[in-house]
Amino acid sequence: MKTFTYRTAAGVADGLEPGATFLGGGTNLVDLMKLGVATPDVLVDVTRLGLDDVAELPGGGLRIGAGVRNSDLAADPRVRGQYPVLSQALLAGASGQLRNMATTAGNLLQRTRCRYFMDATMPCNKHDPGSGCPAVSGDHRNLAILGASPSCIATHPSDMAVALAALDAVVRISGPTGERTVPVTELHRLPGDTPERDTVLEHGELITAVDLPPLEFATRSTYRKVRDRASYAFAVGSVAAALQVTDGTVRDVRLAFGAVAHKPWRASQAEEALRGRPATRESFLAAADAELGAARPLRDNTFKVALIRNLVASVLEGLS
Amino acid sequence: MDLVVNGAEQSLDLDPRTTLLDALREHLGLTGAKKGCDHGQCGACTVLLDGRRVNSCLILAITLSGSEVTTIEGVDHPVQQKFLEHDGFQCGYCTPGQICSAVGMLDEFSQGWPSAVTGSGPPDLSDPEIRERMSGNLCRCGAYPNMVPAIREAAER
Numbered sequence: 001m002k003t004f005t006y007r008t009a010a011g012v013a014d015g016l017e018p019g020a021t022f023l024g025g026g027t028n029l030v031d032l033m034k035l036g037v038a039t040p041d042v043l044v045d046v047t048r049l050g051l052d053d054v055a056e057l058p059g060g061g062l063r064i065g066a067g068v069r070n071s072d073l074a075a076d077p078r079v080r081g082q083y084p085v086l087s088q089a090l091l092a093g094a095s096g097q098l099r100n101m102a103t104t105a106g107n108l109l110q111r112t113r114c115r116y117f118m119d120a121t122m123p124c125n126k127h128d129p130g131s132g133c134p135a136v137s138g139d140h141r142n143l144a145i146l147g148a149s150p151s152c153i154a155t156h157p158s159d160m161a162v163a164l165a166a167l168d169a170v171v172r173i174s175g176p177t178g179e180r181t182v183p184v185t186e187l188h189r190l191p192g193d194t195p196e197r198d199t200v201l202e203h204g205e206l207i208t209a210v211d212l213p214p215l216e217f218a219t220r221s222t223y224r225k226v227r228d229r230a231s232y233a234f235a236v237g238s239v240a241a242a243l244q245v246t247d248g249t250v251r252d253v254r255l256a257f258g259a260v261a262h263k264p265w266r267a268s269q270a271e272e273a274l275r276g277r278p279a280t281r282e283s284f285l286a287a288a289d290a291e292l293g294a295a296r297p298l299r300d301n302t303f304k305v306a307l308i309r310n311l312v313a314s315v316l317e318g319l320s
Numbered sequence: 321m322d323l324v325v326n327g328a329e330q331s332l333d334l335d336p337r338t339t340l341l342d343a344l345r346e347h348l349g350l351t352g353a354k355k356g357c358d359h360g361q362c363g364a365c366t367v368l369l370d371g372r373r374v375n376s377c378l379i380l381a382i383t384l385s386g387s388e389v390t391t392i393e394g395v396d397h398p399v400q401q402k403f404l405e406h407d408g409f410q411c412g413y414c415t416p417g418q419i420c421s422a423v424g425m426l427d428e429f430s431q432g433w434p435s436a437v438t439g440s441g442p443p444d445l446s447d448p449e450i451r452e453r454m455s456g457n458l459c460r461c462g463a464y465p466n467m468v469p470a471i472r473e474a475a476e477r
C-alpha cells in the first residue's frame with residue numbers, strides 16, 4: 001500500500017486537497033488501496049461528522065445520513081415497513097460484518113468488481129485511462145448488457161443503489177461551492193469515453209444524506225438477487241420493484257435492474273409499458289422486453305437478458 | 321493512538337497503513353484473529369468493534385481512536401463450549417472468526433435485526449437463519465453442519 005496521511009474531516013463543506021479522498025467504512029477503499037488500485041495521498045475520515053441518523057422528513061419520507069451503517073439502515077423499522085425493497089437489498093449485500101462497517105455513501109460510491117479494474121497490473125480504461133479494456137474480449141460474464149461503451153463494460157455492483165434508484169431517492173451533496181441535490185438515477189454516469197469517472201461528483205464534493213420521498217405503494221416492494229452462491233456474493237442480476245394493482249390493472253410501478261450496467265438501471269421504459277395494463281405475466285414479460293430491447297450483450301453474458309426478463313416477471317407476479 | 325483491547329488500554333504508534341488485524345497480531349501479540357484472505361472475503365479476522373462484529377482486515381487501526389475492540393482472547397461466551405461439544409471445527413483456522421461472528425450475530429438477533437431470509441414477521445433462529453447470518457465466515461474444512469447446532473444451542477441458553 002502506498003503511504004498516505006490521515007485526518008478526520010472538520011466539516012461537510014471543507015472539500016478535499018488535491019490527491020485526497022474521503023474515507024467511509026473503508027470496506028471498498030481500503031481493499032483497493034491494498035491492491036494498489038486506489039493510491040490517495042491523504043485520507044479524510046468522514047465517519048465522525050455525525051451524519052449517522054435516519055430522520056423523518058416533514059412531508060413524509062426519510063432522510064438517511066451518509067454515514068448510517070448498512071446494517072442499521074436494513075434493520076430500521078421505518079425502512080422495513082415503508083420501503084421493504086431497500087431493507088431487502090441491503091441484506092442481500094455483502095456479509096453481517098461488512099454491513100456493520102459499510103456506510104450509505106460508501107455503498108453508493110463503491111467501485112466496480114471488474115477483475116481487470118481490481119488488478120493494478122492489467123490494462124483498464126477505468127484505472128489507467130487510455131490503456132484499453134481487456135474485458136471486451138476477456139472475462140465479461142458478469143459485466144454490462146445495457147448502456148456500455150467500447151471503452152468500458154463495467155457494472156456497478158451495489159444492491160442498495162438498485163433499490164434507491166427504484167424509489168426515486170435523491171442524493172444530498174455538500175462541497176466548497178455550496179450544496180446541491182442529484183437524483184440517485186443521475187449520480188452514476190454511463191462510461192462513454194471517460195470510464196475513469198464513475199459519477200457526476202466533483203473532487204471534494206461530499207455526500208451528506210440520501211432522501212427517500214414518500215411512496216405509499218412501496219409497502220408492496222421487493223428485491224430479488226441472483227448470484228453464483230446462496231449468500232455473500234455479488235449479483236449476477238437483480239431486480240428491485242414496487243407495484244400497485246387495482247382491479248387487476250397496473251396502476252403504478254417502479255422497476256430497477258442491478259448488475260447490468262455502469263449504474264443502477266432504472267427501467268423507465270418497462271414502467272411506461274406497464275402502467276394501465278393488466279397485471280398478468282404476459283404484460284410483465286412485454287414490459288421487460290420493452291426495456292431489454294436496448295440490451296447489447298457480449299459473448300459470455302447473453303444469458304443476462306433472459307435472466308432479467310424472467311426475474312421481472314416472477315418478481316412482479318409475486319407482488320401482484 | 322489509543323484504544324481499548326479486551327478491556328486493557330493500549331497506546332500504539334502505528335504506520336497509518338496498519339490494519340486493525342495487523343495491529344492486533346503484529347503489535348499486540350494477539351494472534352487469535354486470523355488472516356485468511358486480507359480482503360473481507362472470508363471472515364477469519366472477525367473481531368468485535370464497540371460490540372459489533374467486523375472484519376479487522378479492512379479497517380485502518382488509525383481510524384479507531386477511542387474505540388473498544390474484543391478479540392477471541394477476550395471472549396467468554398456459551399458458544400465456545402457449544403463448539404467443543406458439537407465438534408464445530410476441524411483445523412480451527414476459521415474458528416476464532418466464527419466464534420466472534422456468532423457472538424456478534426446473536427446480539428444482532430436479540431435486537432430483532434432481520435436477515436436476507438427473514439420474512440415480514442419477527443425473525444426466529446432457524447437453521448436457514450443461522451446459515452445466512454453466518455455466511456460471512458467461510459470454513460475450508462466444511463465444519464458448517466456442526467457449527468449450526470452449536471450456535472442454535474448457545475442461543476437457547
Ligand SMILES: Cc1cc2nc3c(=O)[nH]c(=O)nc-3n(C[C@H](O)[C@H](O)[C@H](O)COP(=O)(O)OP(=O)(O)OC[C@H]3O[C@@H](n4cnc5c(N)ncnc54)[C@H](O)[C@@H]3O)c2cc1C
Binds near residue numbers: 235
Ligand atoms: C467480500 C465483499 C463482498 C461484498 N458483497 C457485496 C454485495 O453482495 N453487494 C453489495 O452491494 N456490496 C457488496 N460489497 C461492497 C460493500 O457493500 C461496499 O464495500 C461498502 O458498501 C462500501 O461502503 P464503505 O462505507 O465501506 O465505503 P468506503 O470504502 O469507505 O468508500 C467507498 C467510496 O466512497 C467514497 N465515500 C465514502 N463516503 C463518502 C461521502 N460521504 N461522500 C463522498 N464520498 C464518499 C470513498 O472516497 C470511496 O471512494 C462487498 C464487499 C466485500 C469486501
Ligand code: SF4
Binds near residue numbers: 112117125143153
Ligand atoms: S470493463 Fe471497464 S473496469 Fe473493466 S477492464 Fe474494461 S475499462 Fe476496466
Ligand code: FES
Binds near residue numbers: 354359
Ligand atoms: S482476513 Fe479479513 S475477511 Fe478474510
Ligand code: FES
Binds near residue numbers: 411412458459462
Ligand atoms: S475448521 Fe478448518 S477452516 Fe474451518
